[in-house]
Amino acid sequence: MEKTTKRNNTKAAKNASQENDSRLEEFFHDELKDIYWAEKHLVKTLPKMAKAASAEDLKTAINDHLEVTKEHVTRLEQVFSILEQKPQAKKCDAMEGITKEGDSIIEDTEDGTATRDVGIILACQKVEHYEIATYGGLAQLAKTLGYTKAAAILEKTLSEEKEADQSLTELAEATVNEQANAE
Structure with a gap:
């Protein structure tokens, strides 16, 4: 009798675990x-940010990251393939809000000023921080769910998002912030 109860408890725990995995999945x-x-939204948004920037280094940084962002879209399509799913987008309210805030920064600052460039850097870093948080969490979930190939892909993208954030910080510290302060 005791063995049967243990077996049933183990079975129940296993079923509960699978149910949680399916929710987690x-x-x-x-x-x-x-x-x-x-x-995909950023692929459309980044060219507007580059066009609004006045510092050539900032324009270059944004345009370079646009190309990297296109690679991120392709990598996500690879992850969907690993999961045997068709790539499908669901509107991201957070990214929509962050990019709208970036639009407001452009509208609220004077064209051709370093102050606008400071605002664009800040807006871009908000995007990067959201992506860093998301890719970090997704990479961990992929590991938990046993998707090691997907986790590696997500971690590569995470690393590139961190690099982009660091590059923006360096650009701000090296020139743009001081130029804005002198305006």
């Missing part, structure tokens, strides 16, 4: 759709 897939939309 669903959450993971949903968040992938969210960041997929966000990256």
